[in-house]
Amino acid sequence: MGDGNGRGMANPNSSKHGNRPEWLQQYDLIGKIGEGTYGLVFLARIKAPSPNRGKFIAIKKFKQSKDGDGVSPTAIREIMLLREISHENVVKLVNVHINHADMSLYLAFDYAEHDLYEIIRHHRDKAGGQPINPYTVKSLLWQLLNGLNYLHSNWIIHRDLKPSNILVMGEGEEQGVVKIADFGLARIYQAPLKPLYENGVVVTIWYRAPELLLGAKHYTSAVDMWAVGCIFAELITLKPLFQGQEVKATQNPFQLDQLDKIFKVLGHPTLDKWPTLVNLPHWQQDVQHIQRRKYETNGIGSVVPLPPKSPAFDLLSRMLEYDPRKRVTAAQALEHEYFRNEPLPGRNALVPNTGDRVNYPTRPVDTSTDIEGTTSLQPSQPPSGNAVAGNMQGAHHPMGNRGVPRMPVVGMPRMPGPGIAAYGLASQAGMGGGMNPSGIPMQRGMSAQAQQQQSRRKDPGLLPAYPTQQKSRRF
Amino acid sequence: MAANFWTSTHYKQLLDPEEVDVVQPADKEKGITVEDFKLIKMHMATYIWRLAPQVKVRQRVVATAITYMRRVYTRKSMSEYDPRLVAPTCLYLASKAEESTVQAKLLVFYSKKIPSDEKYRFDIKDILEMEMKILEALNYYLVVFHPYRSLAQFLQDAGQSDLTQFTWGLVNDTYKMDLILIHPPHLIALACIYIASVFKDRDTTAWFEELRVDMNVVKNISMEILDFYENHRMITEERISAAFNKLALKP
The missing domain is CATH 1.10.472.10 (Cyclin-like)
Structure with a gap:
């Protein structure tokens, strides 16, 4: 695809080898690395004789939509945008494949080993709360802003920024480079964009800007900047900044608990500071809860340990500005003093000049789909948010909590599997593969607590932890 | 990209008139001339204009759909890609790309309401299969400027x-x-x-x-x-x- 001459755009006819599409022969399929409502994600490696042989690729498979409506609009949006854009800090779509036999669609991306969700979780749960290196925080943030500035200057709003959608490249030439992923909700805002809830789309609320929570009728790029502010704080504290409990089963964007969490930290918004507040539907409608309630203003400094006069504090405050028109833009943020002070941000966010690098765990791979499996237990790693594009819940299995071995966190070589013979089996990942006797994706190095965290992540309706990953995205 | 036509794939894909007026070999064999080729495309464009108000999409969606259809025929033959199926399918795909998705069943329903012969009747399945073929024929370039x-x-x-x-x-x-x-x-x-x-x-x-x-x-x-x-x-x-x-x- 990307090169325009059709190289790699393999003929998608699929009938010659059973269910295995012909295009798949250019890859060695290694295993499943993620799963979501839209489908599955696999890790694969480009085979010889391609000049890119050996390169790791994440293949996102879109399920055929159940309601008989063809290619999902999410996939269409993602393809449409990613075919146009090209930036170092935006995930690269290297190929699109179609399997006409079962009407499935595959997007092939450059594989990213890490994401901010896993990096934060590693520090919080495994590294005993050891903060992320200030160089790493600054470099991650700078690159995130750099990618976002590119998107915004091209009139694209991401609309679903969260740690699991911010990928970081693993070892290799691009090590430590940030890639913004998951453009399934991204939009070109030629015309004003209506809120997602009008399409019945549910996105995580923790990173949602206050104007949207108060029912603003249209999106602006400022909503992405709010999310960046929340992510910035989370990189520093290792905890989500505003963990509101989502009210489900409603088309209403009004999320009182989420607003409550925000107000408790930032204080009550005032018309003085945010004049257009008066136009927001829920500000007007829910006088009792929203307007009358009084909050003690402790300020962001009460939850994020930054000196009040520091550049980092100033930048964070500007990102969390209530009035979207006053909120700092990506372009302005890149020019902020914070990035001109030592340590200066760098391209490899993971390896500071001081050399005290952290070995972040690699992504879990469920190789139980590999029927040519050979010898030992193939250890899987803990489910991770997202290899390419967010909204996955990691490879998991109904019995995933059973028999979890504790394995070393680092230094686990990735097993380049020989590729599965029948691609059709991939969709039954975890259902009795050869090399994994119990047929479950094993989660290495996971404490019971982390397990719980994972399960929480799947059902935030019950527990105030990570919000669900687009479980109920509808079209 | 969306802001700048000059960096868009639309701009990069612009063709010379000589490249557009090429009848595919499979069609040529059947005696299709450049005039026939243009006539059929024009007729199908008109068809899309007629179908669009039924399914309540904006002119922009129509314009995108027709552009898709015309791009398809710079690469694919009408013999293999039946224009009477390609046209509604392009409208279907364009409705998704332009954020105003029309259900396939609605499209099939309303295409039956437009006075035309039996050859314009299709099932949902036909549309969905053709959607994927069109995506491929477009080489996944979907952003169109108007x-x-x-x-x-x-x-x-x-x-x-x-x-x-x-x-x-x-x-x-x-x-x-x-x-x-x-x-x-x-x-x-x-x-x-x-x-x-x-x-x-x-x-x-x-x-x-x-x-x-x-x-x-x-x-x-x-x-x-x-x-x-x-x-x-x-x-x-x-x-x-x-x-x-x-x-x-x-x-």
């Missing part, structure tokens, strides 16, 4: 906003031709304003001069549009049927 937005801006700038309706109609008609595959959309908009200026006797000469665009190109596009109107009168149902009959021939 003259409408620049038209409105130009008219306002020229102080000729009262020509909106007239020029808008002209722009709509340009989709019966392949102009969108060949010229940047803003030049198509300017050509329509140029024609309107002549017809409505407006002096826009000074305004055009200030624009610093190649007036030769604008005038050439205008001539093409006027030629089309001239020839359009000669198009009869019989000629269209004859072209489709050729297509139906077994090779």
Whole structure:
């Protein structure tokens, strides 16, 4: 695809080898690395004789939509945008494949080993709360802003920024480079964009800007900047900044608990500071809860340990500005003093000049789909948010909590599997593969607590932890 | 990209007229001429214009759909990609790309309401299969720019906003031709304003001069549009049927 001459755009006819599409022969399929409502994600490696042989690729498979409506609009949006854009800090779509036999669609991306969700979780749960290196925080943030500035200057709003959608490249030439992923909700805002809830789309609320929570009728790029502010704080504290409990089963964007969490930290918004507040539907409608309630203003400094006069504090405050028109833009943020002070941000966010690098765990791979499996237990790693594009819940299995071995966190070589013979089996990942006797994706190095965290992540309706990953995205 | 036409894939994909007027070998074998080829595309563009209001999509979606269809036929034969299925499917795909998704079943339902022969009847399954083939034929390039937005801006700038309706109609008609595959959309908009200026006797000469665009190109596009109107009168149902009959021939 990307090169325009059709190289790699393999003929998608699929009938010659059973269910295995012909295009798949250019890859060695290694295993499943993620799963979501839209489908599955696999890790694969480009085979010889391609000049890119050996390169790791994440293949996102879109399920055929159940309601008989063809290619999902999410996939269409993602393809449409990613075919146009090209930036170092935006995930690269290297190929699109179609399997006409079962009407499935595959997007092939450059594989990213890490994401901010896993990096934060590693520090919080495994590294005993050891903060992320200030160089790493600054470099991650700078690159995130750099990618976002590119998107915004091209009139694209991401609309679903969260740690699991911010990928970081693993070892290799691009090590430590940030890639913004998951453009399934991204939009070109030629015309004003209506809120997602009008399409019945549910996105995580923790990173949602206050104007949207108060029912603003249209999106602006400022909503992405709010999310960046929340992510910035989370990189520093290792905890989500505003963990509101989502009210489900409603088309209403009004999320009182989420607003409550925000107000408790930032204080009550005032018309003085945010004049257009008066136009927001829920500000007007829910006088009792929203307007009358009084909050003690402790300020962001009460939850994020930054000196009040520091550049980092100033930048964070500007990102969390209530009035979207006053909120700092990506372009302005890149020019902020914070990035001109030592340590200066760098391209490899993971390896500071001081050399005290952290070995972040690699992504879990469920190789139980590999029927040519050979010898030992193939250890899987803990489910991770997202290899390419967010909204996955990691490879998991109904019995995933059973028999979890504790394995070393680092230094686990990735097993380049020989590729599965029948691609059709991939969709039954975890259902009795050869090399994994119990047929479950094993989660290495996971404490019971982390397990719980994972399960929480799947059902935030019950527990105030990570919000669900687009479980109920509808079209 | 969305902000800048010059860096878009739309711009990079613009073709020369000679590249657009190529009848695919499979169609050529059946005796399809360049004229037949143009006629069928025009007929199917009109079909999309008729189908669109039934499923309540905006003109922009229609314009994108027709552009998709025309792009498909720069690469694929009508023998293999039946225009009567490609046209509604392009509308279906465009509705998704332009954020106003129409359900396939609605499209199938309403396509039956439009007076046309049996060959225009399709199942949902046909549409869904063709959607994927079209995505592939388009090489997954889905962002399309149209003259409408620049038209409105130009008219306002020229102080000729009262020509909106007239020029808008002209722009709509340009989709019966392949102009969108060949010229940047803003030049198509300017050509329509140029024609309107002549017809409505407006002096826009000074305004055009200030624009610093190649007036030769604008005038050439205008001539093409006027030629089309001239020839359009000669198009009869019989000629269209004859072209489709050729297509139906077994090779």
